[in-house]
Amino acid sequence: MSSTANHWIDLTQDRDTGIETLRARFQGHTHAYDAHWHDSYLVGVTEQGVQQFNCRRTRYQSLAGNVFLLEPGEIHDGDAPTEGGFTYRTIYLDPQWLERELSVLFEEAPAGSQLSFATTLATDTRLAQATSAAFQAIHTRELRIVRQSALDQMLGSLTDHLHWRARYREDPRLPRVAQIAREYLHAHLQYDLSLDEVAAACGVDRFRLTRAFKAAYGLPPHAYLVQLRVARARQLLSRGETPANVAMALGFADQSHLGRWFVRAYGLTPAAYRKRCSNLPDA
Structure with a gap:
């Protein structure tokens, strides 16, 4: 675990899947992260406090029990806007792994498409509980069958928030x-x-x-x-x-x-x- 006076971060990586799990705590009125992005799909749950971040030209405030969903390459930052700070847990899913695992739950993907989250911030108790359970199983290095079962439960809940969108080399919306x-x-x-x-x-x-x-x-x-x-x-x-x-x-x-x-x-x-x-x- 890494920690300072204002925060702590606990990170692990699953040897079988390469999935990273991170749990962190930031104290009140703290700038947590500069704008950055990941090469993974992020599925996270705010445990406590108010977790504020900017993404997709929108400022979000994730409260306890909310699920935040970020796609690879999406630029975002992080702040603790209130005195109580915030605590959260996140699972980082490799894009190839996710598409392979979901192939049994989705019909065949349309040609030239990729997985996309329908929303950035969700209020979904079932998904929040499944994500927390999957996080716990991976983070504490449970038996392989336990980790796989927990991930399957999370993926089953996650499908309601996923859809296929066109995979583009150039975005016509951008100059x-x-x-x-x-x-x-x-x-x-x-x-x-x-x-x-x-x-x-x-x-x-x-x-x-x-x-x-x-x-x-x-x-x-x-x-x-x-x-x-x-x-x-x-x-x-x-x-x-x-x-x-x-x-x-x-x-x-x-x-x-x-x-x-x-x-x-x-x-x-x-x-x-x-x-x-x-x-x-x-x-």
């Missing part, structure tokens, strides 16, 4: 400039890019680029690039890569630089995250 810039950042994430360089790739000046990008994705290009690197760092650390090597591979100035951004996004140091997910000693 073409923003999409080109995003593709460029993903392709060059390890380099020390300048705004002028990204703007040139898009055929616009850097001021127009910044306005279009922030309007489309909610973050300016530089902040998006940092969070892209942090998300990739999370993947590499979970595979056992050392923080020093990850920092070097992703273009951070050094391990300390990676650590500052990683803590702001996930509340854990890179070494602590690596140790919990890979079962390897700190390095």
Whole structure:
């Protein structure tokens, strides 16, 4: 468990499925997380207090018993807006694992589609109880048959909140400039890019680029690039890569630089995250 004066975080990873479970507590009037995203589907339950976050251009307040549902790549943050703070538990589901497991519950997926949550915040007692039970079984490393049964119960409850949506390479709702810039950042994430360089790739000046990008994705290009690197760092650390090597591979100035951004996004140091997910000693 990782903790400070204002919060604690307890994270584990299931060896069979790669599913991560995280339980955390943040004290009152605390900024919990900077805007970031995950490569997983998130299914979480607020246990206590008011959990506030921004996602899909909307500010949500999740109360005790509410379920929050986030898709891979959805940018969100986290705050404790009240003195009582909040406590929550979350299950991180690998997209390929989820689609494979749900294939027996759903009819065959339409061509060119992917799973999507119908809502970001739900009041569903059955789903909340099933999610909490699945979390407990995985987090405490219950017998395999117990973990599988608990996950099946949760997936059965989750189907009411899932649907298939078109899988698109380009979102017609977003400006073409923003999409080109995003593709460029993903392709060059390890380099020390300048705004002028990204703007040139898009055929616009850097001021127009910044306005279009922030309007489309909610973050300016530089902040998006940092969070892209942090998300990739999370993947590499979970595979056992050392923080020093990850920092070097992703273009951070050094391990300390990676650590500052990683803590702001996930509340854990890179070494602590690596140790919990890979079962390897700190390095």
